[in-house]
Amino acid sequence: MTESDLTPDDARAKRNVTILVMAQALLGAQMPMIFIIGGLAGQALSPNACYATLPISLIVMGSMLAATPVSHIMQTYGRRAGFWLGTASGAIGGAIGAYGLYVHSFPIFLLGSFITGVYMSAQGFYRFAAADTASEAFRPKAISYVMAGGLASALIGPQLVKLTVDAYVIPFLGTYLAVIGVNVVGSLLFLFLDIPKPPVPSHDAPKGRSRIELLKTPRIAVAVICAMVSYALMNLVMTSTPLAVVGCGFDKGTAADIVSAHVLAMYIPSFFTGHLIARFGVEKVVATGLVILAGAGAVALQGVDLGNFFIALILLGVGWNFGFIGATTMLAGAHQPHERGRMQGLNDLLVFGGVTMASLASGGLMNCSGGSAQAGWASVNLAMAPFLMLAGGALIWLAFRPKDA
Numbered sequence: 001m002t003e004s005d006l007t008p009d010d011a012r013a014k015r016n017v018t019i020l021v022m023a024q025a026l027l028g029a030q031m032p033m034i035f036i037i038g039g040l041a042g043q044a045l046s047p048n049a050c051y052a053t054l055p056i057s058l059i060v061m062g063s064m065l066a067a068t069p070v071s072h073i074m075q076t077y078g079r080r081a082g083f084w085l086g087t088a089s090g091a092i093g094g095a096i097g098a099y100g101l102y103v104h105s106f107p108i109f110l111l112g113s114f115i116t117g118v119y120m121s122a123q124g125f126y127r128f129a130a131a132d133t134a135s136e137a138f139r140p141k142a143i144s145y146v147m148a149g150g151l152a153s154a155l156i157g158p159q160l161v162k163l164t165v166d167a168y169v170i171p172f173l174g175t176y177l178a179v180i181g182v183n184v185v186g187s188l189l190f191l192f193l194d195i196p197k198p199p200v201p202s203h204d205a206p207k208g209r210s211r212i213e214l215l216k217t218p219r220i221a222v223a224v225i226c227a228m229v230s231y232a233l234m235n236l237v238m239t240s241t242p243l244a245v246v247g248c249g250f251d252k253g254t255a256a257d258i259v260s261a262h263v264l265a266m267y268i269p270s271f272f273t274g275h276l277i278a279r280f281g282v283e284k285v286v287a288t289g290l291v292i293l294a295g296a297g298a299v300a301l302q303g304v305d306l307g308n309f310f311i312a313l314i315l316l317g318v319g320w321n322f323g324f325i326g327a328t329t330m331l332a333g334a335h336q337p338h339e340r341g342r343m344q345g346l347n348d349l350l351v352f353g354g355v356t357m358a359s360l361a362s363g364g365l366m367n368c369s370g371g372s373a374q375a376g377w378a379s380v381n382l383a384m385a386p387f388l389m390l391a392g393g394a395l396i397w398l399a400f401r402p403k404d405a
Helices: 010-045 054-077 079-102 106-124 126-132 139-148 150-164 173-192 211-216 218-247 252-267 270-280 282-300 306-332 337-367 373-382 385-400
Strands: none
Touching (some): 010 079, 010 126, 010 139, 010 173, 054 079, 054 106, 054 218, 106 126, 106 173, 106 337, 126 139, 139 270, 211 218, 218 252, 218 385, 270 282, 306 337, 337 373
């Protein structure tokens, strides 16, 4: 590897960002597809309504467990190998999920969901890959632009659900077949990715900090906490949304429209989040995201009218965007290149561990607390409060630490 391969080149970075934006748009469409129907399909297959969101929980659990191995594969063999592993897993998971629906088997359906989690883990590294070849000045914008690719996925995914959800006699089967096609076509994009493999470290090269030492670094610790809280709370509420919407008397198409508005709100701000970070600082953007997430919960608690659902989920998306992109940018600037595989894998292990717990809790809170959809929805949104206080407290602690500490 030459020195030019190691030097950030924004021409190369912009080309890679274009590929990653397209991947986020097309391959990312499968995630809103699965999140819209996963809980409803689980409710149809599960012997107990409390386990309705278990398929989504297993996707996130699979993502959590795959984070460290996928990061290691990318560190050893390059980003492209890890992304192809993700698309293969997405296609296989979709195929097993379709078969589970065909034979009406909840365990088989859950297995497909778990394997799909490997795709979700690989997708999580798109944002880090955007920063690999970017200069320090372009890095927050690169991350933000790749996340903005989800805007197209927010349009493509729900529309594919509407086209495929009742395409076969077996409900939801067509959607899972469409997921297979999305992964096969999307995998071709990575042929054009140009990110050098990390150099093999020499024996006398710095080994970097251990995982414990990294987590003891205040800026890294706060970045991980804020990323965990932003993503977990977004998942907690979004996972329950289709169940709440249908449970309150609206149809599946309306639930898809609300999730579509939510996913749009997740990604539209990405066109300017990087600029806001560059202008106001990452800490202020993350703090704003946490405040907006709190606002989403407050709106949801005001009632279950259609307007409340739309406004709450839109605020939830914007809050996630500011909180998660801000935390990602904070983390990307807080470790060295030779620590990349170790830290990024650890970060996503912790983040998706939190998301797993949130998605597991979501179904129980929604279906098994209060005895009605309205009461369950209120429980889901009230559960946000302590975690928002945790993340907010961590940010305040970081802000008041001496700058030379």
